[in-house]
Amino acid sequence: MTTTTEAEPQPRPATGRGDRVFQGLATAAGITILAALAAVFVFLAIEGVPGIGKPASSYRPLESFWPYVGRLLFGTVLAALVALVIAAPFALGIALFISHYAPRALAVPVAYVVDLLAAVPSVVFGLWGARVLGPHLVPVHAWLDEHAGWLPFFAGPGSVTGKTVLTAGTVLAIMILPIITAICREVFVQAPRLDEEAALALGATRWEMVRLSVFPYARSGIVSAVMLGLGRALGETMAVAMVLSASPVYTLNLISSTNPATIASNIASSFQEATPDKLAVLIATGLVLFVFTFAVNFAARAVVARSEQRLRR
Amino acid sequence: MTTTLEEAPPRRPLTMTAPRLPGWAPVLVGVLAVCGSGLLALLAGWGAVAVFALAVLGFLVALPLWSLAVEGQRSATDRLMTSLVWTASGVAVVPLAWLVLTVVRHGLPEVNASFLTFDMRNVVGDQQGGIYHAIIGTLLVTLAAAAISVPIGLFCAIYLVEYGKGKRLARWVTFLVDVMTGIPSIVAGLFALALFVLLFGPEIRLGFGGSVALSLLMVPIVVRSTEEMLRLVPDDLREASYALGVPKWRTIVKVVLPTSLGGIITGVMLATARVIGETAPLLVVAGKTDSVNVNLFGERMTTLPVYIYYQFTQPGTVPFDAPPGTEAPGIARAWGAALVLIAIVMALNLVARLVGRIFAPGTNQKKG
Amino acid sequence: MARSIDVSDLDIYYGDFLAVQGVNLTVRARSVTAFIGPSGCGKSTMLRSLNRMHEVIPGARVEGKVMVDGQSLYDPSIDPVAVRRQIGMVFQRPNPFPTMSIYDNVLAGNRLNSRRMKKAEADDVVERSLRRANLWAEVKDRLGRPGMGLSGGQQQRLCIARAIAVEPQVLLMDEPCSALDPISTSAIEDLIHELKADYTIVIVTHNMQQAARVSDDTGFFNLKAAGQPGHLVEFNATRKMFSNPDNAATEAYISGRFG
Numbered sequence: 001m002t003t004t005t006e007a008e009p010q011p012r013p014a015t016g017r018g019d020r021v022f023q024g025l026a027t028a029a030g031i032t033i034l035a036a037l038a039a040v041f042v043f044l045a046i047e048g049v050p051g052i053g054k055p056a057s058s059y060r061p062l063e064s065f066w067p068y069v070g071r072l073l074f075g076t077v078l079a080a081l082v083a084l085v086i087a088a089p090f091a092l093g094i095a096l097f098i099s100h101y102a103p104r105a106l107a108v109p110v111a112y113v114v115d116l117l118a119a120v121p122s123v124v125f126g127l128w129g130a131r132v133l134g135p136h137l138v139p140v141h142a143w144l145d146e147h148a149g150w151l152p153f154f155a156g157p158g159s160v161t162g163k164t165v166l167t168a169g170t171v172l173a174i175m176i177l178p179i180i181t182a183i184c185r186e187v188f189v190q191a192p193r194l195d196e197e198a199a200l201a202l203g204a205t206r207w208e209m210v211r212l213s214v215f216p217y218a219r220s221g222i223v224s225a226v227m228l229g230l231g232r233a234l235g236e237t238m239a240v241a242m243v244l245s246a247s248p249v250y251t252l253n254l255i256s257s258t259n260p261a262t263i264a265s266n267i268a269s270s271f272q273e274a275t276p277d278k279l280a281v282l283i284a285t286g287l288v289l290f291v292f293t294f295a296v297n298f299a300a301r302a303v304v305a306r307s308e309q310r311l312r313r
Numbered sequence: 314m315t316t317t318l319e320e321a322p323p324r325r326p327l328t329m330t331a332p333r334l335p336g337w338a339p340v341l342v343g344v345l346a347v348c349g350s351g352l353l354a355l356l357a358g359w360g361a362v363a364v365f366a367l368a369v370l371g372f373l374v375a376l377p378l379w380s381l382a383v384e385g386q387r388s389a390t391d392r393l394m395t396s397l398v399w400t401a402s403g404v405a406v407v408p409l410a411w412l413v414l415t416v417v418r419h420g421l422p423e424v425n426a427s428f429l430t431f432d433m434r435n436v437v438g439d440q441q442g443g444i445y446h447a448i449i450g451t452l453l454v455t456l457a458a459a460a461i462s463v464p465i466g467l468f469c470a471i472y473l474v475e476y477g478k479g480k481r482l483a484r485w486v487t488f489l490v491d492v493m494t495g496i497p498s499i500v501a502g503l504f505a506l507a508l509f510v511l512l513f514g515p516e517i518r519l520g521f522g523g524s525v526a527l528s529l530l531m532v533p534i535v536v537r538s539t540e541e542m543l544r545l546v547p548d549d550l551r552e553a554s555y556a557l558g559v560p561k562w563r564t565i566v567k568v569v570l571p572t573s574l575g576g577i578i579t580g581v582m583l584a585t586a587r588v589i590g591e592t593a594p595l596l597v598v599a600g601k602t603d604s605v606n607v608n609l610f611g612e613r614m615t616t617l618p619v620y621i622y623y624q625f626t627q628p629g630t631v632p633f634d635a636p637p638g639t640e641a642p643g644i645a646r647a648w649g650a651a652l653v654l655i656a657i658v659m660a661l662n663l664v665a666r667l668v669g670r671i672f673a674p675g676t677n678q679k680k681g
Numbered sequence: 682m683a684r685s686i687d688v689s690d691l692d693i694y695y696g697d698f699l700a701v702q703g704v705n706l707t708v709r710a711r712s713v714t715a716f717i718g719p720s721g722c723g724k725s726t727m728l729r730s731l732n733r734m735h736e737v738i739p740g741a742r743v744e745g746k747v748m749v750d751g752q753s754l755y756d757p758s759i760d761p762v763a764v765r766r767q768i769g770m771v772f773q774r775p776n777p778f779p780t781m782s783i784y785d786n787v788l789a790g791n792r793l794n795s796r797r798m799k800k801a802e803a804d805d806v807v808e809r810s811l812r813r814a815n816l817w818a819e820v821k822d823r824l825g826r827p828g829m830g831l832s833g834g835q836q837q838r839l840c841i842a843r844a845i846a847v848e849p850q851v852l853l854m855d856e857p858c859s860a861l862d863p864i865s866t867s868a869i870e871d872l873i874h875e876l877k878a879d880y881t882i883v884i885v886t887h888n889m890q891q892a893a894r895v896s897d898d899t900g901f902f903n904l905k906a907a908g909q910p911g912h913l914v915e916f917n918a919t920r921k922m923f924s925n926p927d928n929a930a931t932e933a934y935i936s937g938r939f940g
Contacts, residue, residue, distance in 0.1 A: 016560045016562075018560060018562045018563065019560050019561050019562045021562075022561075022562035022565070023472075023476050023561075023562070025468050026468045026469070026471045026472035026475065026476050027472055027476065027477075027482075028468070029464075029465050029466075029467075029468030029469040029471075029472055030468075030469050030472040030473065030477065030482060030483065030486045031482075032465055032469070033465075033469055033486050033489060033490055033493070033532065033533075033536070034485065034486065034489060036493075036529060036532070037489055037492075037493060039504070039508070040496070040500065040501070040504045040529070043504055043507040043508050043511065044500070044503060044504055044507055046507065046511060047503075047506075047507035047510060047511065048503075048507070089401070090401045090404065090405060092401075093397055093398045093400070093401025093402065094398075094401050094402045094405050096398050097398045097399065097401065097402040098402075101395065101398045101399070102402070103739065104739060106402075110402050110405070110406070113405070113406050113409055114405060116409060116659070116662070117405075117408065117409050118587075119586060119587070119590075119658050119659065119662050120409075120412065120590070120655065120658070121589075121590025121591070121592070121618055121654055121655070121658060122498075122590065122591075122592060122593075122618075123590065123592040123618040123621045123622055123651070123654075124412070124416065124590070124621070124651045124654060124655060125412070126622075126625070127621060127625055127647055127648070127651055128411075128412050128415055128416070130625070131644065132411075132412075132415050174408045177405065181405075192776070194772060194774060194776040195776055195778060195779070196737075197734065197737065197770075197772060197776070198772065198776045198777075198778065198840070198843075199778075199789075200734065200737055200765060201732065201734060201765055201769065201770035201772075201844070202765065202766070202769075202789060202790035202793065202843070202844070202847060203762050203763065203764075203765040203766030203767075203790060203793060203794070203847065204762070204793055205387055205388065205390070205391035205762050206391055206394075206395065207390055207391040207394040207395070208387070208391070208793055210394075212778065212789065212793075213778060216778070216779070216780035217779075217780075228495060231495040232495070234497065235495070235496070235497020235498065235499065235500065236497070237497070237498060237499040237592070237593035238592045238593055238618070238622065242622070242625060242626075264497055264499045264593065267499055267503070267593075267597070268499065268593055268596055268597075268622075269626075271596065271597060276515050279515070282503075283503050283506070283507060286499065286500050286503040289497055289499070289500060290496070290497070290500045293495060293496070293497055293500070294492065294495075294496075296495070297491075297492045297494075297495035298492055300495075301488060301491045301492055304491075305488065328763060328767070329749070329752055329754070329759050329760065329763050329764050329767055330752070330756075330758050330759055330760065330763070331760035331762070331763045333758065333760055336757075387762075387793070388762075
């Protein structure tokens with residue numbers, strides 16, 4: 001371990017026993033992280049893979065694993081995308097507000113409020129979404145059914161309980177707003193002052209300045225922020241489990257009471273009555289969710305890492 | 314503006330005056346929008362939310378249009394974007410305020426001494442039940458999670474900052490820590506479940522399993538915040554210590570860590586606040602019980618979030634002689650528990666920020 | 682194509698802090714005016730108040746008058762965005778837009794002003810501006826390459842080309858050579874000499890030799906004491922300023938006795 005650092009100026013060779021023990025501990029902690037991630041995958045696989053080939057009764061009302069998980073995955077992606085469509089424009093707006101538009105007296109409190117939103121436990125969001133937001137959104141459902149029913153998303157009939165993908169997506173949107181906002185804000189603030197002044201000195205309006213000298217820097221940051229938000233939304237459990245009343249269907253309809261469940265919410269709500277067979281099936285769906293979110297997060301982080309390298313140049 | 318020009322007439326007129334809307338234009342449009350939508354609402358009988366939404370929409374349309382007529386397209390675009398940005402930020406405050414107000418309004422009547430000191434053993438219908446067992450469970454599980462995560466996270470951050478510079482392993486660890494922050498909490502729960510089921514059989518449920526799951530979520534947060542704090546320690550300090558002949562590990566323990574202690578504590582507390590509200594993993598691996606259990610390593614253990622979930626899903630029935638509008642006893646208890654949970658989380662956040670501010674690294678040493 | 686600027690009783694504030702106090706001066710059309718003085722004396726602030734760029738910093742405001750050819754710059758009817766289009770600016774460090782090619786950098790200002798521009802017309806503007814900035818010969822074969830790929834001196838001339846592409850009336854330069862090597866500096870100074878035939882130029886500089894070389898008039902700014910606002914000590918023809926200044930403090934500064 002100590003032989004690979006010839007490039008780095010060491011104060012003196014780390015030969016003392018204390019040094020070796022300490023470095024060993026630190027390195028072990030680093031390796032633990034890798035081991036933990038690998039363990040997550042391995043243990044889920046050990047317990048979950050048998051869940052793929054259980055008797056048909058474990059997949060009720062369907063008959064085998066892939067159609068079962070397919071519908072759940074569809075619901076997961078649908079709810080997450082709804083959340084993203086709602087959250088992303090708001091997050092961009094708020095981030096811009098904090099970084100470039102707000103008077104200083106307002107920027108700090110708004111940033112604080114958005115951060116606090118991240119601190120609210122998901123189960124409280126679920127409670128609020130199911131008991132308060134859902135019923136309040138019922139008129140919106142009716143309105144969408146009436147006026148936008150020609151779109152497949154709003155085909156209706158509008159739910160009268162508000163327990164729909166639209167409500168769940170709205171709650172998810174509120175939950176992922178802080179992370180998208182925080183990352184966007186950070187990259188917006190990093191846009192070089194000199195470039196902004198160059199744009200302004202050419203006679204750009206504030207919006208043109210943002211377009212000309214903030215967005216070009218922030219593009220990859222925005223992409224990764226949105227993808228990280230997507231990752232959050234994909235894995236969120238409680239809020240969806242408490243808001244949705246689910247059935248295993250493929251439907252784009254966001255406002256009817258017939259909704260697909262998400263993987264995570266399905267695990268939470270089916271878990272209590274699960275037989276050992278069913279448990280293996282649920283763990284297998286969890287494995288699918290893990291792989292899927294891992295891929296999304298991996299891609300998002302890779303985009304960030306690449307752009308960081310580019311900006312450092 | 315008529316002035317006498319001494320010099321020859323220029324090739325191009327000096328146009329610094331563009332037609333502009335007066336400074337009070339947004340105010341006027343705002344007032345008109347509110348009045349207009351209010352009037353419409355009176356005629357159609359809509360509620361306050363509709364009035365507000367319509368007023369905002371009216372403002373967003375009217376101001377840019379007026380600007381387009383007077384100031385031209387560029388200013389109109391600018392005004393539209395400015396209005397949109399302000400609107401987005403204004404709307405963002407709504408959910409938090411709404412949520413907190415709701416929780417306080419529904420929860421406050423529930424929270425009293427009995428609620429905090431009773432558990433749910435043998436509680437039927439609307440008898441007095443409480444969250445004592447859930448608070449105990451939450452504290453134990455979270456403390457155990459912190460006890461696992463803090464050493465690992467701390468040492469991992471030390472490795473990344475002090476030992477790992479430029480090594481491939483460190484690059485991978487940094488990257489995977491980032492990826493780890495995105496692990497769905499339910500997956501962490503399933504992992505812990507799979508682990509303990511494999512070790513102890515399919516029926517195993519225990520509080521410590523919850524701690525393992527939570528620490529999987531907590532470690533990356535601790536690593537990230539600690540790493541950031543350690544990087545803020547100026548290299549001069551380290552070099553000064555090396556120059557005195559102090560070995561590297563003592564330098565870290567005696568110089569680097571104390572310098573960044575405040576920030577590290579803040580990070581740990583924020584991480585704790587983040588996992589203390591987690592539901593899904595505990596639902597899966599720690600299970601649910603109605604009575605107090607103080608043994609992390611045996612039997613099921615209820616935590617506050619799980620308590621809220623079960624009260625929500627099994628609320629019981631409203632007594633038939635209750636006044637209309639009364640909520641089911643379970644729902645009422647869920648609101649009460651939600652209030653307590655939010656209070657704990659917010660308190661942790663607040664204290665964390667205070668600690669961070671008190672121990673904030675002196676800015677005088679950062680400026681060169 | 683060039684304008685004179687009259688400044689009378691100008692005070693510049695950042696919030697409650699008075700940064701520059703009581704400035705009176707006249708910048709003649711088609712000449713180069715230099716602002717010199719020790720750092721922190723407000724000469725850059727002064728320069729930025731001439732095209733309302735100082736407003737970009739929250740809380741900044743001015744009192745007093747700046748008249749550009751008889752129009753008051755701070756009149757409520759004046760649009761600061763239009764002002765900056767007429768009064769161009771070049772900054773301390775070259776700042777071409779990093780994501781744009783050389784070609785697009787030159788055209789950045791024009792693209793803002795008129796959405797549609799014919800290709801031939803755009804080519805024309807690019808060539809003319811780059812020629813004016815003495816950069817055409819060096820970059821004409823790589824107009825599509827990113828502006829950040831040029832050397833520091835070339836980047837700064839690219840920024841000048843970008844500023845004059847919108848055909849401003851006045852060009853403000855905030856220590857344009859402070860980040861450049863001597864050869865690039867002399868290229869920029871030559872350019873300033875040529876540009877003054879068409880533009881009114883105001884330049885802030887740390888370098889007194891540079892002020893003496895390029896300017897026709899010079900203003901010397903100073904602080905009365907640390908923490909006090911900056912003020913204009915003396916404003917005179919450069920030749921007189923550097924040979925026989927009216928003010929003793931000016932002479933002390935120019936002869937290198939302080940600052």
